[in-house]
Amino acid sequence: SQQGEEDPQALSIQEGENATMNCSYKTSINNLQWYRQNSGRGLVHLILIRSNEREKHSGRLRVTLDTSKKSSSLLITASRAADTASYFCATGLVENTDKLIFGTGTRLQVFP
């Protein structure tokens, strides 16, 4: 089963609205990352939050982490059509810091 699972699987919003994506995971982590993927090609790293952090901001992105609930959320504020992409969470495991385990992804569609 997946270490990370995002919900919703798909999200459609209008430009200017906020988009919230959630990620749940199963085992202990030392960090959690969010990546973006356009058109089924390479992923681009967005933001990393460490297990001892609760919230992090980067531009229009806000990530929260709740290790007690084993969950994270990614908020994109004031969305733009260019934000249309798939978003994946990835967890860095405590027992194996070499690997990231990627979730199933949320497909975000932002309509102009």
Add this chain to the structure above:
Amino acid sequence: GAGVSQSPSNKVTEKGKDVELRCDPISGHTALYWYRQSLGQGLEFLIYFQGNSAPDKSGLPSDRFSAERTGGSVSTLTIQRTQQEDSAVYLCASSLAVAKNIQYFGAGTRLSVL
């Protein structure tokens, strides 16, 4: 180069043929990862290298899949006797070091097995 380079970008092959996919990581990155992504799906971990060694091959789907990395740089993923279910995008990523595991991805190789 500045980023992770993968070649070919697209590969069409016939069932039963062997294919080799190449990944050239960012210079100086010690860790290299291979993933497979089927249409509309998440990333499936295949294998990773730390230097030239592969501590974790647990994701390789079958013994038809193998990978090597030489000189701590370029890696090749080989699929022997390809099957139609091998059709997917194969993504390669590299990272600077074990403790800083932000991964930088190539654009992928789209493999189609007819």
